Amino acid sequence: MRYAHEVDKVRAAEAALLARLPEGTLMQRAAAGLAAVCASLLPRVYGADVVLLVGGGDNGGDALYAGERLARRGARVVAVPAGSRTHPAGLAALLAAGGRLGDAAEIDTADLVIDGLTGIGGGGALREPYAALARRANETPGLVVACDVPSGVDANSGRVEGEAVRADVTVTFGTHKPGLFIDPGAARCGVVELVDIGLGPELPDPDVTVTGPDDVDPPLPGPESDKYRRGVVGIVAGGEQFTGAAVLSTGGAVHGGAGMVRFVSVAPAVAVVRRRWPEAVTTVIEPGDAAGLAAAGRVQAWVVGPGLGTGDAAAALVAAALGTDVPVLVDADGLTVLARHRDLLPGRTAPTVLTPHAGELARLLDADRADIEARRLEHVRRAAAELRATVLLKGSTTLIAAAGRPVRVNPTGTSWLATAGTGDVLSGLIGALLAGGMAALDAAAAGAYLHGMAARLAADGAPLAAGDVIGALPAAFRTLAGT
Ligand SMILES: NC(=O)C1=CN([C@@H]2O[C@H](COP(=O)(O)OP(=O)(O)OC[C@H]3O[C@@H](n4cnc5c(N)ncnc54)[C@H](OP(=O)(O)O)[C@@H]3O)[C@@H](O)[C@H]2O)[C@@H](O)CC1
Numbered sequence: 060m061r062y063a064h065e066v067d068k069v070r071a072a073e074a075a076l077l078a079r080l081p082e083g084t085l086m087q088r089a090a091a092g093l094a095a096v097c098a099s100l101l102p103r104v105y106g107a108d109v110v111l112l113v114g115g116g117d118n119g120g121d122a123l124y125a126g127e128r129l130a131r132r133g134a135r136v137v138a139v140p141a142g143s144r145t146h147p148a149g150l151a152a153l154l155a156a157g158g159r160l161g162d163a164a165e166i167d168t169a170d171l172v173i174d175g176l177t178g179i180g181g182g183g184a185l186r187e188p189y190a191a192l193a194r195r196a197n198e199t200p201g202l203v204v205a206c207d208v209p210s211g212v213d214a215n216s217g218r219v220e221g222e223a224v225r226a227d228v229t230v231t232f233g234t235h236k237p238g239l240f241i242d243p244g245a246a247r248c249g250v251v252e253l254v255d256i257g258l259g260p261e262l263p264d265p266d267v268t269v270t271g272p273d274d275v276d277p278p279l280p281g282p283e284s285d286k287y288r289r290g291v292v293g294i295v296a297g298g299e300q301f302t303g304a305a306v307l308s309t310g311g312a313v314h315g316g317a318g319m320v321r322f323v324s325v326a327p328a329v330a331v332v333r334r335r336w337p338e339a340v341t342t343v344i345e346p347g348d349a350a351g352l353a354a355a356g357r358v359q360a361w362v363v364g365p366g367l368g369t370g371d372a373a374a375a376l377v378a379a380a381l382g383t384d385v386p387v388l389v390d391a392d393g394l395t396v397l398a399r400h401r402d403l404l405p406g407r408t409a410p411t412v413l414t415p416h417a418g419e420l421a422r423l424l425d426a427d428r429a430d431i432e433a434r435r436l437e438h439v440r441r442a443a444a445e446l447r448a449t450v451l452l453k454g455s456t457t458l459i460a461a462a463g464r465p466v467r468v469n470p471t472g473t474s475w476l477a478t479a480g481t482g483d484v485l486s487g488l489i490g491a492l493l494a495g496g497m498a499a500l501d502a503a504a505a506g507a508y509l510h511g512m513a514a515r516l517a518a519d520g521a522p523l524a525a526g527d528v529i530g531a532l533p534a535a536f537r538t539l540a541g542t
């Protein structure tokens with residue numbers, strides 16, 4: 060499992076390690092790793108044109124020492140300083156190895172550019188001349204290798220406020236930084252290579268982990284299984300007018316491995332679901348009939364909200380589901396209802412999973428949507444703590460938080476998922492995994508992984524419809540070992 064640490068943890072670990080090592084050791088380890096990756100990317104190091112973009116801090120120092128190593132192997136290395144200060148020992152080493160100082164125009168013809176403008180010390184939008192150098196590096200036909208973090212990307216959050224380097228490869232040191240995994244920063248990194256500088260023993264538990272195939276462990280049927288033991292998921296979705304969300308959520312559950320799907324709603328939604336998913340066992344209720352929900356039969360997890368509406372009838376059903384002692388996933392309209400009835404959450408004894416997009420989370424937290432999108436990690440953590448739930452924040456990087464646990468980042472998504480109805484599929488899928496007995500955080504992470512994988516398989520470079528994601532769920536499950 061790949062993992063990441065925030066900057067303060069990295070600095071503390073570095074300080075602990077530095078205290079035991081001769082001065083400069085860590086920077087030399089970082090530079091050696093960076094130079095080795097650069098050398099592996101060049102057809103030939105000897106004679107290659109390498110430009111170093113050198114900021115005023117130690118990130119620039121790393122780039123200078125990596126440049127020294129490449130110069131010693133015969134590369135023509137030019138340093139372009141951006142700060143009022145340039146790491147003096149690093150610059151001296153580069154010059155002694157045959158490197159020289161140059162200007163920004165040399166970026167245009169470089170075979171390889173090393174971005175050493177800012178690393179974990181960067182903050183806010185890049186100022187000039189840093190920004191202009193980043194812009195120019197983004198236009199060069201040569202390779203761009205970011206040192207530690209692409210400059211302009213906030214290492215903790217992935218936030219990009221102005222110009223940011225778009226790297227082909229990012230060579231990061233000691234541990235990953237969360238911003239390398241979270242968009243928009245993640246999209247600037249290219250391939251991420253981790254260089255071991257010996258930090259491991261000094262590092263605390265990670266702040267963020269990335270779900271890998273080995274972490275996705277959905278319940279599988281065995282000889283003892285029957286439909287009840289595999290898990291019955293109850294879905295409360297759709298209304299008089301909106302029936303599509305109900306169909307999609309039910310489809311996600313049917314193909315998500317539920318032993319049985321119970322669908323509970325008003326007559327028009329039940330009619331449509333029954334036609335599309337004869338596998339579902341349906342119950343017709345009057346609008347807002349909480350007793351009807353309770354009488355639908357035993358379930359091991361509820362999904363409530365897609366297409367439900369946001370009025371009093373919907374609120375009664377959300378309250379009824381949250382009043383049970385089984386896991387409940389609240390999505391879509393259910394979240395809008397919850398924003399007005401936050402009192403429904405604290406009394407729960409069973410797990411609650413909330414699956415908002417940024418707009419829905421903004422309503423839940425009384426926050427600004429743009430602020431949530433800019434600082435997704437911070438907000439998803441805050442939501443999990445304040446709402447006492449597992450919170451899955453949807454969007455171009457799906458993040459999943461539960462209090463006291465590392466935030467999970469989902470790596471499988473694709474921007475083709477940005478189409479109406481795909482979120483409804485996700486809710487049914489996670490509901491099925493909850494009903495199958497998975498813990499809330501694991502179910503949400505596994506659901507996001509399988510959903511993103513299904514979308515990739517279904518899209519294959521072309522637009523997809525939400526229904527295609529359902530159709531590709533079996534193929535997504537098959538990508539996991541052991542299924
Ligand atoms: N610690 C260690 O042991 C190890 C650390 N290592 C390396 O050190 C890096 C951290 O070095 P660091 O702390 O010196 O910070 P760094 O990333 O160079 O940034 C500071 C510079 O950026 C500038 N700057 C900032 N924001 C800016 C903006 N918006 N726009 C423009 N400029 C801006 C800021 O300017 P100032 O604010 O001073 O004017 C200052 O000059 C780390 O990422 C890794 O590469 C490795 O060698 C392994 C061992």
Ligand SMILES: Nc1ncnc2c1ncn2[C@@H]1O[C@H](COP(=O)(O)OP(=O)(O)O)[C@@H](O)[C@H]1O
Pocket residue numbers: 391416452453454455456457472473474475476477478479480481482483484485
């Ligand atoms: N730019 C994007 N890149 C990757 N995935 C995205 C992007 N935008 C949205 N998604 C994903 O698409 C789905 C949309 O869900 P949602 O917003 O609830 O839509 P709906 O309510 O129409 O079903 C979520 O899984 C979300 O993570």
Ligand SMILES: [K+]
Pocket residue numbers: 118174175176177178205206207208209210
């Ligand atoms: K950098």
